[in-house]
Amino acid sequence: MDLSGKIAVVTGSSSGIGLELSSALLEAGAEVFGLSRRKSELGHARFHWLPTDVTRDEDVDRAFAAVLGRHGHIDLLVNNAGFGLFREVEQIDPAEWRRLIDTNLTAMFLCTRKVVPSMKAVRSGTIVNLGSVAGKRGLKGGTAYCASKFAVNGFSESLMEELREFGIRVLCVNPGSVNTEFFNHAGVQPKKFMQSDDVARLIVSLVQLPDGMLPDQVTVRPL
Numbered sequence: 001m002d003l004s005g006k007i008a009v010v011t012g013s014s015s016g017i018g019l020e021l022s023s024a025l026l027e028a029g030a031e032v033f034g035l036s037r038r039k040s041e042l043g044h045a046r047f048h049w050l051p052t053d054v055t056r057d058e059d060v061d062r063a064f065a066a067v068l069g070r071h072g073h074i075d076l077l078v079n080n081a082g083f084g085l086f087r088e089v090e091q092i093d094p095a096e097w098r099r100l101i102d103t104n105l106t107a108m109f110l111c112t113r114k115v116v117p118s119m120k121a122v123r124s125g126t127i128v129n130l131g132s133v134a135g136k137r138g139l140k141g142g143t144a145y146c147a148s149k150f151a152v153n154g155f156s157e158s159l160m161e162e163l164r165e166f167g168i169r170v171l172c173v174n175p176g177s178v179n180t181e182f183f184n185h186a187g188v189q190p191k192k193f194m195q196s197d198d199v200a201r202l203i204v205s206l207v208q209l210p211d212g213m214l215p216d217q218v219t220v221r222p223l
């Protein structure tokens with residue numbers, strides 16, 4: 001997809017991968033709508049912050065109504081908002097479990113269902129979901145986080161099969177550790193990191209592949 005003039009929505013645009021990705025999409029010429037609770041500090045004429053808690057149906061409805069009301073369609077959705085939680089299972093509060101599943105998984109469903117009708121109407125579009133290597137193998141302390149990211153992989157693969165015949169691409173990106181605010185509160189510290197701008201560049205280059213190509217899953221780890 002040539003991103004010039006395209007309409008992109010990025011959830012979790014206020015920090016880390018989402019912030020760098022929004023910036024990279026702007027550089028590639030897209031009009032970018034960022035959804036997050038904290039303000040996304042991008043200061044660019046083609047960037048629009050829509051204050052949104054992606055776990056709240058009414059916030060998601062309002063944000064997508066604003067974009068679709070203005071442009072009529074969305075070319076790219078990046079479901080990136082999420083957080084980590086690594087803790088022994090008996091130490092996880094049920095409310096925290098639900099907040100994590102709501103944020104990492106259910107929000108992805110809420111946002112996706114908003115873009116699919118207009119993508120189907122024009123028989124094109126790309127949806128990128130942020131999974132994790134923790135969505136490919138279980139990890140100690142990762143019952144909640146791994147469960148959410150395994151589910152993201154299952155959601156993405158099913159969505160890819162469902163939307164492929166409509167000319168819509170669905171890609172699940174599964175990164176290893178990336179140096180972001182994620183680790184300020186995840187309860188774990190990795191030994192090696194990738195940089196968030198490098199992961200953003202990878203995602204943009206996958207989105208920019210020719211329309212006839214469907215990369216469906218990409219795993220990337222620190223070397």
Ligand SMILES: NC(=O)c1ccc[n+]([C@@H]2O[C@H](COP(=O)([O-])OP(=O)(O)OC[C@H]3O[C@@H](n4cnc5c(N)ncnc54)[C@H](OP(=O)(O)O)[C@@H]3O)[C@@H](O)[C@H]2O)c1
Pocket residue numbers: 011012013014015016017018035036037038039052053054055080081082083084103130131132133174175176177178179180181182183
């Ligand atoms: N860092 C890693 O090592 C790593 C590895 C694999 C996958 N990932 C995944 O990559 C994604 C981005 O993580 P990151 O590393 O960039 O972390 P980050 O720097 O902590 O950024 C997380 C983003 O998600 C947003 N967010 C969280 N809850 C939200 C909510 N309820 N409503 C709206 N936005 C919300 C935050 O915005 P507000 O707080 O402003 O709402 C923030 O912009 C996540 O899905 C994460 O699971 C990260």
